[in-house]
Amino acid sequence: MEEKKTSFIYKIIRWFVWLFSPKFRLLGRENLPEEPCVVVGNHCQMFGPIAGELFFPGRHEIWCAGEMMRLKEVPAYAYEDFWSFKPKAVRWFFRLASYLIAPLSVCVFNNAHTIPVYHDVRLRSTYRLSMDSLDAGENLIIFPEHNRTYNHILYDFQERFLDLARFYHKKTGKELQFVPLYIAPRLSLMILGRPIRYCASGPIEEERRRIKTCLMQEITALAESLPEHTVIPYRNIRKRDYPRNHPPEVCVHEKASR
Numbered sequence: 001m002e003e004k005k006t007s008f009i010y011k012i013i014r015w016f017v018w019l020f021s022p023k024f025r026l027l028g029r030e031n032l033p034e035e036p037c038v039v040v041g042n043h044c045q046m047f048g049p050i051a052g053e054l055f056f057p058g059r060h061e062i063w064c065a066g067e068m069m070r071l072k073e074v075p076a077y078a079y080e081d082f083w084s085f086k087p088k089a090v091r092w093f094f095r096l097a098s099y100l101i102a103p104l105s106v107c108v109f110n111n112a113h114t115i116p117v118y119h120d121v122r123l124r125s126t127y128r129l130s131m132d133s134l135d136a137g138e139n140l141i142i143f144p145e146h147n148r149t150y151n152h153i154l155y156d157f158q159e160r161f162l163d164l165a166r167f168y169h170k171k172t173g174k175e176l177q178f179v180p181l182y183i184a185p186r187l188s189l190m191i192l193g194r195p196i197r198y199c200a201s202g203p204i205e206e207e208r209r210r211i212k213t214c215l216m217q218e219i220t221a222l223a224e225s226l227p228e229h230t231v232i233p234y235r236n237i238r239k240r241d242y243p244r245n246h247p248p249e250v251c252v253h254e255k256a257s258r
Helices: 008-020 047-055 074-083 088-100 102-111 123-135 160-172 204-225 248-257
Strands: 025-027 038-041 060-065 114-117 139-142 145-149 155-157 177-184 189-192
Touching (some): 038 047, 047 060, 047 177, 060 123, 123 139, 123 160, 155 204
Parallel strands (some): 025 189, 038 139, 038 177, 060 139
Antiparallel strands (some): 145 155
16 A cells, blocks of 8 residues: 655644654564454553554554544544543533544544444445555554443454455455453553464354454453553543552452452
């Protein structure tokens, strides 16, 4: 694929984001296959896309909500997805903020290494652009959490991104691999787990469930393998409600055994 031309304003924004964001270090790089793959991680609010754009190695594209790339669609989407769980007393401020960030959002997400994702008939363009990236030897990075709690690390994953494996196999005859990624901003770490290969001989419904479950379990295990830290959740909730990577009962047991 042709290298995307970026605006000067975006380059300035990118530099400031790099300056003030955690400097993520990647562990488990050996788990990246030599062939193109799909890296699936926890969103951790803005930190997932930042880590993917600025610190993930090699050529890659990141799935991005298409609404965040269109000026008229940013406010409604941003408020609902980022700030609708804020206390009622301050929601007016975040409604205003959703309009103020719209030009910035359009600039950033249309200049970064992104593929717009939609949930209507435009989804076909998402798959087409994704196939083009994989054909060009680029990895895809996807953050598929949505508003349904799964455990203390993750919100539940949407499944439709897993159809990429079916399309990729149909086009190339190859079985696409999905690599789990856990991002820990408080530790400035990204850690990759073992890849999970799509099985073309299995029914797609079963493969969706199997791969989704394996990814969520592996990401949870990666999080729990790290030193104790605060997890940045998908939802923009109160900071005092952020979970820890080790459940309370595990922490109590560890202290008792020392």
